[in-house]
Amino acid sequence: MPWTRDQMAARAARELKDGYYVNLGIGIPTLVANNIPPGMTVTLQSENGMLGIGPFPYEGEEDADLVNAGKQTISPLPSTSFFSSADSFAMIRGGHIDLTVLGAMEISEKGDIANWMIPGKMVKGMGGAMDLVAGVKRIIVVMEHTSKHGEPKFIPECTLPLTGKNVVDMIVTDLCVFQRPDHDSPFRLIELAPGATAEEVAAKTTAHYLPL
């Protein structure tokens, strides 16, 4: 059984450390917030100007002036602070955020990431993704191992326009985890989802990587 979306998020959450400041992307990465290990303090940053994201508000307590980067209503915590977008991205670009978890359409074996545009389709913009991959200390990508059409997504070279070049540190898919110790090293297969085999991963991956 490959990992579900929530299990992929839980696997990414195992990379959290006590005291970390973390930015979570939209989609599966958002589910990481539900999987923070008990007893661990992790502060979530929202790029629209908030540190310390709390849970969704109780019904009737929604506040139009309090939303996350996905424009969803949220609630504050006792530790919360608010600031401008310029300050928010100074945190991100200045290397003050410890970890970001993002989705992706393609990852190359050199750690390039493409997740913002498909030529010929409507372009919505990169939002804060290019800033996050350029500035955050550690970049984890959570994505399905293959596309809807069964095509590998971890490939030798990205075919889509890049979001960042040589930036990804870890890839969590529904089948396995790849990691590299630094940006000069190749990725290594370090873990398989229950029921997944190294042969299956190899068959669904065109990128070069070191074996388990």
Place this chain on the structure above:
Amino acid sequence: MADKLFPNAAAALDGLLRDGMTIASGGFGLCGIPERLIEAILDSGVQRLVCVSNNAGIDNEGLGKLLRSRQIAKMIASYVGENKEFERQYLGGELEVEFVPQGTLAERLRAGGAGVAGFYTRTGVGTLVAEGKEHKEFDGETYILERGIRADISIIKGWKADEAGNLVFRKTARNFNHPAATAGKVCIAEVEEIVPTGSFDPDCIHLPGIYVNRMIVGAPYDKKIEFRTVRQREAA
């Protein structure tokens, strides 16, 4: 001191609008958008605007109103999802769009307002964003040159201001309002309430009055929520 407070948005914009001008706007999605000023710009009929804003509103909300009326010729933005009219004009070649990474956009406004003509950043290196821009190595890393943005006017939404124009924002409605305020040659602020000068603790002012040239009270507001997400109360 000249009175900064105007009776309404049209009066506050009087003499400032002209075709082809650049307007920087605060807001993130529909959170903290200067909606009264946008409505007055709509009513003015000014044309061929260049709008600098993180987003382009949604259909018929925020800057979406000026898109629908075709008053915007170019958008400089980081993310424009959730907007069908934008999509139609963009794909039809009627609307020019410059996509800027969100942090680069915030910093370009901040820099423009601070008299910084340009800055080097790692954001966008190796991507389409870097094409045609100066590349430079610092400490073994590649950076690209990005330019500061100066706008003809900036329009922002605050929570409260005093009569001197000192202004505070509320929660995540601060967002791009602060950097946009500083980037405009003239900044017009709409707020929910004007309080007497001296009401604020000077240590707690978010935007000093020097940046606010004109202001209006836009209340009452019916603030829009894009995605209402809630949790259930646990049973007692």
